[in-house]
Amino acid sequence: MNTLDKDYLALFNDFPDGLFRIDLDGKYILVNALYAEIFGYTPDEMLANGLDIWQTWAIEDEIRLLLSEAMRRDIKGIVVRSRDRNGILGHIELSISVSTGTDDEIIGYEGWARDITRRYEAMNAEVEARRNAEFLVDLMAHDLNNIHQGMQMPLEVMLGDSDFPEKYRRPLELSVAQLHYATDLIKNVKRLQRVLDGGKNLSTKNLYKELMDAAATAQRAYPAKVLDFNLMFGPDEHWVLADNLLVDLFFNLFHNSLKHDRKTNVRIEVKAMQNADASFIDIHLVDHGPGVPDVEKKRILQRRMGAKGSGVGLVIVNYLLDKYGGSIKIVDRVPGERQMGSDFVVTLRKGDVM
Numbered sequence: 001m002n003t004l005d006k007d008y009l010a011l012f013n014d015f016p017d018g019l020f021r022i023d024l025d026g027k028y029i030l031v032n033a034l035y036a037e038i039f040g041y042t043p044d045e046m047l048a049n050g051l052d053i054w055q056t057w058a059i060e061d062e063i064r065l066l067l068s069e070a071m072r073r074d075i076k077g078i079v080v081r082s083r084d085r086n087g088i089l090g091h092i093e094l095s096i097s098v099s100t101g102t103d104d105e106i107i108g109y110e111g112w113a114r115d116i117t118r119r120y121e122a123m124n125a126e127v128e129a130r131r132n133a134e135f136l137v138d139l140m141a142h143d144l145n146n147i148h149q150g151m152q153m154p155l156e157v158m159l160g161d162s163d164f165p166e167k168y169r170r171p172l173e174l175s176v177a178q179l180h181y182a183t184d185l186i187k188n189v190k191r192l193q194r195v196l197d198g199g200k201n202l203s204t205k206n207l208y209k210e211l212m213d214a215a216a217t218a219q220r221a222y223p224a225k226v227l228d229f230n231l232m233f234g235p236d237e238h239w240v241l242a243d244n245l246l247v248d249l250f251f252n253l254f255h256n257s258l259k260h261d262r263k264t265n266v267r268i269e270v271k272a273m274q275n276a277d278a279s280f281i282d283i284h285l286v287d288h289g290p291g292v293p294d295v296e297k298k299r300i301l302q303r304r305m306g307a308k309g310s311g312v313g314l315v316i317v318n319y320l321l322d323k324y325g326g327s328i329k330i331v332d333r334v335p336g337e338r339q340m341g342s343d344f345v346v347t348l349r350k351g352d353v354m
Helices: 003-014 033-038 043-048 060-070 117-159 166-197 207-221 246-260 294-301 312-324
Strands: 018-023 028-031 075-083 089-100 106-115 203-206 226-231 239-242 265-274 280-287 327-334 337-349
Touching: 018 033, 028 043, 033 043, 033 106, 060 075, 060 089, 089 117, 117 166, 203 207, 207 226, 207 239, 207 246, 207 265, 207 280, 239 246, 239 312, 239 337, 246 265, 246 280, 246 312, 246 337, 294 327, 312 327, 312 337
Parallel strands: 226 265
Antiparallel strands: 018 028, 018 106, 075 089, 089 106, 203 239, 265 280, 280 337, 327 337
């Protein structure tokens, strides 16, 4: 063996992935230690025993299709089933191409492989666990909503009875309010589930439409109140980069204002302004409620999963803003006069004008 051959074999054996070379029939001609280890062999065992890919790659139809396609193009990073010396099935990530002789005729195939069995199984287990969790959340939400409706209807009938004793009215009103809160909590958990499951595929959204849809949904959540909503720009003025969950972000902010404002008529004005960075836009959601204490302003902006006292709605807001590359800050509507209401300033990236 000359020096060049020795250097090639040293490089071949030290390569960080499994390397192989096979003839046109699939019989192994050359393998390194990492490749042989995937199947529980040594290189000498694989070559001396005349092993071929039909014994180490598990599915015949898959192998035939793979070899046929490799004749036309290089194949990179495909996942195939594998079988070790004990017959145990696994998964390998594989790249393969044809190898040629001195006259450029095709004499076989060569490539690399790595064992991804544990990663593949972990990924499948994660998908299955997520699917089971989604099923249980859906089941729980459905059953709890039915229970809440069954409790809420007779209580509201009693409250609507003019002969109902006044001294019991307040406790019943509190009970109905808690049932409404529980129903809202279930809806927010479902929304959060969609946020956490969603990818990061962002597109241009019409800001006017998203805000109008969010306001209408928030109004339906509080039928006993009137949302006096003033959107201070036109339908085609502003576009932002987000996804289909943007309406949930604004819904939760409107919902927060409706929840905490004790007045029946809840005023919210929304205006959009150019950010100092020309690629961003500031959306001001201005309410006339009781305001937010300074210490609470900071805590709200830090809310994430697991944070003490985290309302699910504000967790959703923060997760979505992280996803969109945006931010939020809370200031007093009238500087220094916290009790005069709040200005929720949402900053989002601009989208392409449609």
